[in-house]
Amino acid sequence: MVGIQQPPPDYDMVIVGAGFAGVTLLYHLRKQGHRCRVLEAGSDLGGTWFWNRYPGARVDTEAPFYGLSIPEIWESWQWSEKFPSQPELRRYFAHLDKILGLKEDIDFHTRVTHGQFREDRWHITTANGRHLTSRFLIACPGPGTVPHIPSFPGLDSFQGTVTHSYEWPEEGIDLAGKRAAVIGTGASGVQIVQDWAKHAQHLTVFQRTPNTALPMQAESWAPDATLTHAAFCNYRHTHFSGVNYQFTPINTFDVADPAARQVFRESLWQRGGFPYVYANYQDVMTNPAANREMYDFWAWKTRARIVDPRKRDLLAPLEPLHPMGAKRPTVELDYYDQFNRPNVDLVDLRSTAIRSFEPNGLTTTDGRFFPLDVIALATGFDMITGGLTHMGLQSVDGETLYDQWRGDGGVKTYLGMSIHGYPNMFFLAGPQGPLSFSSGPIGIEVQCQLICDAIQSLHVGGHTIFEPTASAQEAWSHRVKAMFDGTLFLQSPDSWFLGGNIPGKKRELLTYAAGLPQYQKDCQKAFSTWEGFVRR
Known part of the structure; x- marks a missing residue:
């Protein structure tokens, strides 16, 4: 008896989040011909710059290094301040949409509450009751999107x-x-x-x-x-x-x-x-x-x-x-x-x-x-990991990412972009990646380029599914933590660099500390042969 063939997934790519990471990926993946949908909890573009609207909010990185290298944007935008304010960042995102036509592929007021890979596709559920399927899930919730409010009595x-x-x-x-x-x-x-x-x-x-x-x-x-523009791009x-x-x-x-x-x-x-x-x-x-x-x-x-x-x-x-x-x-x-x-x-x-x-x-x-x-x-966030662990993601075995990373083993990733047990999933601006020590948009563009190249390579090789191995993930996590040996970072255990600002969170180093040039070399080497991955 011939089995019933499943219909194709709704999308090639579902991207979660419409901040710098989400819109950059949308721009590049659409250029590669992929059917993309961005799911954004807020009502507009901007990510952290949509939500953080408190008075005085501004970036801590000098212009123009807190911006994207997309040529159409570079040529048509001029920053007005050394450290741009939140209102100027909102105008920047409006300009991105005007030039690139981003919103046509974005669903606002759409918060992801569950995601799991099964039957060779991602199944994604949102708070407003939608169910979507996609070949790939790319999570871009941002490193500081889960507020920490201490349990103050009264x-x-x-x-x-x-x-x-x-x-x-x-x-x-x-x-x-x-x-x-x-x-x-x-x-x-x-x-x-x-x-x-x-x-x-x-x-x-x-x-x-x-x-x-x-x-x-x-x-x-x-x-x-x-x-x-060439010099700006070369610094990374x-x-x-x-x-x-x-x-x-x-x-x-x-x-x-x-x-x-x-x-x-x-x-x-x-x-x-x-x-x-x-x-x-x-x-x-x-x-x-x-x-x-x-x-x-x-x-x-x-x-x-x-x-x-x-x-x-x-x-x-x-x-x-x-x-x-x-x-x-x-x-x-x-x-x-x-x-x-x-x-x-x-x-x-x-x-x-x-x-x-x-x-x-x-x-x-x-x-x-x-x-x-x-x-x-102003009590901070569940930094770096919180955005990912609060999305309701489950491994192929049914364990939640929250429980996995809160367990004794702590955070485990491969290349700071993928996780064993979560096939066909990438994430940006998260743990064991380089963004804590780089300009956010520039580090995001680096990771975005690596992901787009990897997806293209996967398809050229005739494969449709990838997943990092547990051993590669273990080795990467060990290497990231070893980068801090002999440094003074370990002398501040309550820093969010180590997850120390959240009660009950495992104290561990959460960021890649060898710099963007070395990070690119590490990832390019791995993706050149898909070392550390299983493909099928």
Whole structure:
């Protein structure tokens, strides 16, 4: 008896997410002739720049290196700021759609709740009741899309306005005459404080760990008219992070003159942004003394901006709480200056803790009550893995990805883009890939090109299905973790680099740390022979 032949899948490719990764893949895969559909939970393009609409939100990477290399876009767009703001990023995505016609292949208000590969295809279910099938699933949820809200006692009893930075109301929040609080001083906390301090009647900032924020130095910025498209694209093949700077190839104390080292650091400081850390001497993340000298210069420059001695010691302590750079720094416009305002207070959550929320404020364990009308929770995300583990993905054996990665074995991937037990699936901007140490859009374009080339190679070879082997996945995961041997990153165990900001999450290194050029070589070598994969 002849078996019943299944109808073809609905699509060749289902892409989850319409941020930088999703739209870049859509553009390139359509050019290859694939039938694609993008599923996006939000109501517009932008990914993190759609959701993170809190006041002051902006990128931490200099223009134009926080953008795509697609020629039609490069030639038709000009950034207006050194560190573009969230509204400018929204305009950029609108421009992408205008030039590339993206929305015709995107379904908005469509959140994926389940996905499993069976019967040689992906079966995908969404929150609004749709069921789709596809040959390939490419997950692009973004590294920071699952907000972390600590289990504060009584939070639900607070009768004022409370919101996580990722869930900001589209209409904004009116601070006129309001007593406000920001809980958390990571990247979003720093940016919210810079805005709210200027508008709230009173602002209380609750800080656990001081942020080693770096000055933007954006006042006199102008676009680099000499940067060609070819040079922009070449940096991803030659420079660690894919941008126009990288660690200086000399050790700190090989420069014997302290005054010369001071002059060098001052030049980086005046440049602004991440170069102060990531264009510094090459040993600042391996040599404790070199790292301490880098921190001391930062503290000296920062402390000079803070008038109150108590706030100065909390915001820029003379003794660092962790090696500088072991937690991702942020960039700031005038963050430290806001604490000189008479309406801004700072609470040290290392000497006290939030005991409970009340209908009209919160109480700390030292007995103080803080009357509040508005609270911003800048408490971070289940970074790098959360977007993938909260999609309801199941392996061919029926185990959820959430349970697999939360187990004793921890996170396992191959090439930071594929997972054993999940055939015909790629993911971008996730664990054991290079994006934590690269420009987001540039790292995404690198991974996108690798994926498109791999899919083309698979078809040319006469295969339709691929899956990484368990042994290849184990070896890759071991190699990624070994990259941090001898570095100072392990001395900050509560960093999101290690998953340390989420209670119950396994502490492990979650990012590839050998740089974009080496990452491309590793992946190209594997895909050239499909080493570490089974194909059929």
